Amino acid sequence: MDDWVDKLTRVGPEQDAALVELGELLKVRVKRAFKSRPKADSSFVDDVVQDSLATILASIRQFDGESKFTSWATTLAVRTALRQMRRLNWQDTSLDQMLSHNPAKVESRSPSGSDPAAIALSKQMVESMYRIINYELTDKQREVLLAHLNGMPQAEIGRRMNTSRNAVYKLGFDARKRLRDGLIAAGYSAEDLEAIKAAR
Amino acid sequence: MKITKEQLRALLGFVAKTADEEISCQTCEDQLSRFAEAQLTGDGVPGALQAIQKHLEICPECTEELEYICEALNDDLCD
Numbered sequence A: 001m002d003d004w005v006d007k008l009t010r011v012g013p014e015q016d017a018a019l020v021e022l023g024e025l026l027k028v029r030v031k032r033a034f035k036s037r038p039k040a041d042s043s044f045v046d047d048v049v050q051d052s053l054a055t056i057l058a059s060i061r062q063f064d065g066e067s068k069f070t071s072w073a074t075t076l077a078v079r080t081a082l083r084q085m086r087r088l089n090w091q092d093t094s095l096d097q098m099l100s101h102n103p104a105k106v107e108s109r110s111p112s113g114s115d116p117a118a119i120a121l122s123k124q125m126v127e128s129m130y131r132i133i134n135y136e137l138t139d140k141q142r143e144v145l146l147a148h149l150n151g152m153p154q155a156e157i158g159r160r161m162n163t164s165r166n167a168v169y170k171l172g173f174d175a176r177k178r179l180r181d182g183l184i185a186a187g188y189s190a191e192d193l194e195a196i197k198a199a200r
Numbered sequence B: 001m002k003i004t005k006e007q008l009r010a011l012l013g014f015v016a017k018t019a020d021e022e023i024s025c026q027t028c029e030d031q032l033s034r035f036a037e038a039q040l041t042g043d044g045v046p047g048a049l050q051a052i053q054k055h056l057e058i059c060p061e062c063t064e065e066l067e068y069i070c071e072a073l074n075d076d077l078c079d
Ligand SMILES: [Zn+2]
Pocket: B024, B025, B026, B028, B055, B059, B061, B062, B063
């Protein structure tokens, strides 16, 4: 397996030394990955690394040896940092602020003739999408979909809906499937959808 | 609730890529370190990780995570 696992699971000075070494490596890596984010100052990085080391020790048996141990540990640290960053960025936003109870409304006028992507996204298709979003999705599916469209991360949606991130993912997935099936039922083919994807 | 055209177009892109079966973020996360290593060493995506590739196409969050992981691992796996 890995030398790291050996050292980190042996209680005593060897484990302490390995934790210090791993912590230093993670600090350098987290700092580099988040260098463009102003909120990622050194106290943020220190906190993330402390939390990550605890997570790594607690879940070390889940390391399957498919990657380097340090890659796995770095992945956990980056994930911890991203979650905290997302939480900070969204802490002042409520779901209600983002979603009103009115039906979704189209913001722009009919597509202009010069933009190929706008042509692909025809007025009829836009109307079909709004009909499906407003009348064929469940309230929860619609909430998740609209929050997603506004960029709110799944964990943050889950926190506000008192549900797990996995459940949020499932709601979003079901909403996308309903939209896809609804558009196909409205006469759009899988090829139409592909063409629109390509026109983006 | 207003949806901009840009949002609608992005949504259509995701809808077009929606399959009947998808892996969850959790499953994707379990494989991301391996996936990042494969990307950084230029080995290409092994067959076993194709489902991850598909998930990344419809999941901006896991994609963002992968970008940060690759940046973090950049000292180690590029040489
Ligand atoms: Zn994901």
